[in-house]
Amino acid sequence: MNSSRRHYLTAAAIFIAAGWLANAVVLPPSPTRAAPAAIPATALWWNWLGGLRPLGANFAWLQLQGTWARGDVAGSVALIRLATGFQPESLYFWAGGVRMLAFDLRSRSQPGADDAALRRAAGQLLEEARGWHEDNPHYWIERAGVELHAFGDVGSAGESYRRAALLPGAPYHAARLHAQLLVRQGRLQEAHDWLRRLQPTLPPDDPRAQAELVGRRIRQLERLLGRPADEPQDEL
C-alpha cells in the first residue's frame, strides 16, 4: 500500500472514530428533539441563520399581509410556507397561515379560485404543523376550529378537542367542546360518560372550569337518555 493511500485511509478512520465518539457517546441525540422524519426539510435548511430566523419569519409575515389583501393565493401560500419554514417552532405562523387559507383567502380570492385546493393546502399545513406542535394543546384546539368551521368535519373536530383536552396545560373548554360535538353527532352516552369523568377533575372555585355548567349538562344528558347513565369505565 503506498503512503498516499495509507494517509487517506488513516484520515478516514480518524474521522469515522471522531464522528462516532462525538455523536453516539459524548452527545447522543436528545430524546426530546423532534424526530427528523416529522420535520419539513425546508425548515432545517434555515437552521444556519440561528436566532435570525424569527426576523426572516416576521418580514415574510409582513409581506404576506399585502398578498393576502390582494387575494393573491399563490403568493400568500409561498409566504406562509416561508414564515413557517423560518420559525416552525412558533405556533403563531402555522395557526395564522391555516386560518388565512381556510377562511380569509376563500372569501378574498379572485373568482374562479379553487376552493378545494385552498382547503387541501390548509389541511396539509395543519398536518405539517403537527410535526412541531403535537404536544401543544393549542395546536389541537386550532386544528379542531378549522376542521369544524372550514371543513365542516364534526367528527375530526371532536377528536381534535379530545386530544387537546388530554394534554397538560389544556384550557378547560377543550373538554367541554369535545362533549358538545359528541352530542351533535348523536353520541349522547359517550358525551355523558366523558363529562362524568371530567367533572371530578374540575376545581369548583375556578370560574374558567365551569364545573356547574358541566353538572347541568350531565343532568340534561341523563334526561335525554331517560335514565341515570352507568358509571364511566375509563379514567380521563
Place this chain on the structure above:
Amino acid sequence: MKRIGLIASATWRASRHQRVFALTLIAALLLVAGTLWLRPFNFGSSELKFVADLGLGILSLGGAFLAVGVTVQVFFDATENRTLHLVLTHGVRRGEFILGQLGGVVLLLGAFTLPVLALLWSLLWVRETALLADAAGLLDGERMLRPGGVLVAGMALWLKACVLAAAVLWLCTFAGSRLFALGTGFLLFVVFHAHPMLVLPGESAGAVATVLGWLLRLLPDFTAFDAAAAFYGDGRDPVRMTGYAIVYVAAFSWLAARQLHQREL
C-alpha cells in the same frame, strides 16, 4: 507546549489587528443594539425572546464569519509570506503550528463573543426591568434571565465557532486558494446546521443512500450548540457540549497536521 503558545500568541496579535475583526465586532455590537428598534416585529414570540434570539443569531453569524475569514487569512498569510517555512525550519512540528494557529483564532473568537454577549445581556436586563415595572402587581416579579443561562449560551456559540475554525483550518491545508477555502468554509457552516436533515434517509432509501446517510452522521451537528435553548436553561449539558467540541477540534487539528505533511510547501 511553549512553541504552541508562542505561535498562538503571534496569531492572536496578528489577527486582532485585522480590519475584518474590528469591523465584525463593531457591526455585531451595532446590530445587537439595533434589535431594540426591531422589537415591534415580535409576532411569533415574546419581546424578550425575540430580542434574545436576534442577538444570539447575530453572535452566531458574526462568530462564523470570523471563524472562516480569519482562519483562512492567517493560514494563507503564513504560507504566502513564508512564515510557515521559517517556523518549520526552526524545528517546530506541523501539529504544533496547526494547534498554535487554532489557539490564536480561538482567543480571537472569545474576544468577539464576550463583549457582544455582555451588550446583549445588558439590553435584555434593561428591557426586562422595564417590563416587570410595567406589569407590577400582575406578575410575581421573578426574572426570566439567568446569568448561568447567558454564559452557557455564549459558551455554546464560542464552541461552535471553534469547531468551524478547526474544520476550516483543515480545509486550508489542502485548498489551492483563499476563495475556495472561504466559499467551502461557509458551505460547511450551512451543512453542519442541516445535520438532522442529512443523517437519516427515508425507509425506502437504497443501500447507497443509507450508507451515505450514516457517513453524514459523522459530521459535526451544530444544532447541538443550541444557544437559545441554553439561554433559557433548557439546552444540552454544557460539559457534554464542551466534550463534543473538543472531539471535533482534536480530530480536525489532527487531520490538518497530517494533511500539511502532504502539502507541497
